[in-house]
Amino acid sequence: MKKYFIQYKPFLIFLFSFFLTYIILTAVYQKYLNSFDENQTDSITSIVGKNTEQVLLLFVADSSVEQSIGNPYMKLFFKQKYVARIVEGCNAVSVIILFISFVIAFSGKIIQTALFVFGGSLLIYILNVIRIAALSALIFYYPEHKSVLHEVLFPLYIYGVVFILWLIWVRNFSKYASKNNK
Template sequence: MKKYLILYKPFLFFLGTFFFTYIVLTFLYQEYLNSFGENKLDTITRLVGENTKQVLQLFDNKAIVEENKSEPYIMVFYKQKYIARIIEGCNAISVIILFVSFVAAFSGKLKPTLFFIFGGSLFIYILNVLRIGFLCVLVFNFPNQNQFLHGVLFPLFIYGVVFILWLIWVNKFSRYASKIIKE
């Protein structure tokens, strides 16, 4: 058994770090959400709604977002038509937690790791806001494609970007990058 622990130590260290980081960040995020109470919208989702409005106003200067008073979501109006709602799950925090957990599990030197986590998280946030904005415009123009756009194309886009960021991290900045290049 000891032989296997030694043999698989890097893999087990990766798994342990990944799951520990993921569980801690998820717990902290859940506590953050719980601080708003039931049927209350969190600040991050509100910010995503406001930023989405700014993106939509590039296409329609009358685009608005409005918080629903009885349920925790934001209604998006584009060209004076209710087109979508933004819920807590749309704010990309769960995707960012996944991204951060992976980078932490393959961590390198502290400063580059923190910069990559911060820069990557900001990049994911911005792309997510653009994704929601473009999704609203496309759903308005192609309402019959809503399921494909929302359920397939745009998740593929955001997770594809996260995957590319992970590849960049592992191959260029993680502690394993130099080992991969030398072999």
């Protein structure tokens, strides 16, 4: 048994680091969410909504995002038509937690890891806001394709970005990359 622990030590360390980071970050995020009333939108989702509105206003003057009264979501209007709602799951925090957990599990030098986590998280956030804005426009113009757009195309987009960031991290910056490149 000891032989297998030694043989699979890097993999086991990866799993332990990944799940520990994921559990800690998820618990912290859940505690944050629990600080809001059941019918209140959390601050991060509200900021995502306002940032989405700013992106939409660059292209369409009569778009807006407003807090739903008595509901934990933001209403998104495109050309003055209510097209979508921005709920807690739209704010990409869970995706960012997944991204951070993987990077830490394959950690490299501390400063590089911290910078990559910060830069990657910021990139995911920005691309998520653009994703929501694009999704609202596409739903306005192609409402019959709402399910495919929301449940297939756009999750593929955001998780594809995360996957590419992971590849960049593992190949160029993680402690395993430096051993393989030498």
